[in-house]
Amino acid sequence: MRFTPFLLALAWFGSVAAAPPAIIDLTGDFTRIAHESEGLPAATRVARFKAAMATRIPGFYDAARVGAPVAEYDSYIARALERFPAIEAKFTARAAAVAGQLAAAQADFARTFPDSGAQDQPAPPTYLLHSLGEMDGGTREIGGRTVLVFGADVIARVHRDDANERPFFQHELFHVYHEPRFGTCKANWCSLWEEGMATYVAARLNPGARDDELLLPAADMAKIAADLPAAICAMRPLLISESQADYRKLFNGGSSLSGLPERSGYFVGYLVAQKLGAGRSLPELAAWSPAEARARIFAVLDELAPACQDRPR
Known part of the structure; x- marks a missing residue:
């Protein structure tokens, strides 16, 4: 939810709109690693996952980011890989639907907020990934920059199959729009x-x-x-x-x-x-x-x- 808490991969509109940011889909990476490491010891699977994802989204799958001990965070990764076969079909289907749904939500959002994505406040990088149960959507600070993250695993687990996701996406789109305009406010x-x-x-x-x-x-x-x-x-x-x-x-x-x-x-x-x-x-x-x-x-x-x-x- 300051969590705030995810969203924006589509086009940002307006007379001074920035170039549309592409959604960076890492769900296929998770699926590939889960399949290729199946049957290996948990520690090996975790090491392979961390090595692969360190170049794809540096700093996200990092125990320090969430304030967890390394061993505890590694157990989250191991558990997610172990349990993946049970959610794979739904995870894959929801991930495939996100990009188009998000684009439609943004087009509608931009009609109300035509200055969204203006050049002085460009849209953050947007990732779709397996969040290890952390979130369905929200912004995160990684490496000194704000990124928008959607967790296909939590969307698949928590959101109803018949849900209209537009309100969810527009909730997160508003956070991205509002945060730089509202400024620092800690209370x-x-x-x-x-x-x-x-x-x-x-x-x-x-x-x-x-x-x-x-x-x-x-x-x-x-x-x-x-x-x-x-x-x-x-x-x-x-x-x-x-x-x-x-x-x-x-x-x-x-x-x-x-x-x-x-x-x-x-x-x-x-x-x-x-x-x-x-x-x-x-x-x-x-x-x-x-x-x-x-x-x-x-x-x-x-x-x-x-x-x-x-x-x-």
Whole structure:
């Protein structure tokens, strides 16, 4: 999700658009290595994989990037190779569909944001690969540059077979578009706005999209909505924090505030963006600086949960 979290391989439009970046498809590399190393010791398979991928996407399959011990990260690679036969057919099919779906999503996105991909803010390199379970999509910093990554393994595992992927791609496209325009903003309320806006943009560009296609599980939304003021009051202290531990409670799976679903910050952020979006264009919202956004965001939170409007902001 700062995770933010993936996307852009197609054409970027506009009168000053940069050359369209090609999607760099590494799914075939994973498949080839899995087949060629089948039956070999796990350590040998891992070594061959790392050697091959080090030249294809330097720094991505690196334990240091994710803060994991080398032995632990190597076990992720070994497990992914071992389990690949069970997902290969679905992995291959979803990977094959991504490029065309992404191109269609970008063409639609560019009609609303015609300055996307402008020469002063060109699209990042875009990779399609096996993410070892890390992500379905998002941006990553590798070797001092931002890249957009789509994990065909997680898309195949998590996304419904009948899902319209356009909202998902446009969610990630918005992050790529918005991040350089919004600038540096480290507090967790910034992420509430960034993720809420990405979800809201996907919803506005795709009327009728299902909750799961917007990355908003219906059951979780219902639980938050059942006592929205209490949920917001619980979140308020975390929103002014810059702590990654607090960020994870709001936006990551596997961690949450007590009594709230995982990733509850996405839904509350979406509600804030929805409120602020009434009567405004998407480009207008996307152009706000952190200073312009902050007062408006907390005003909406005060409106939705007046009992805790006196809390720090």
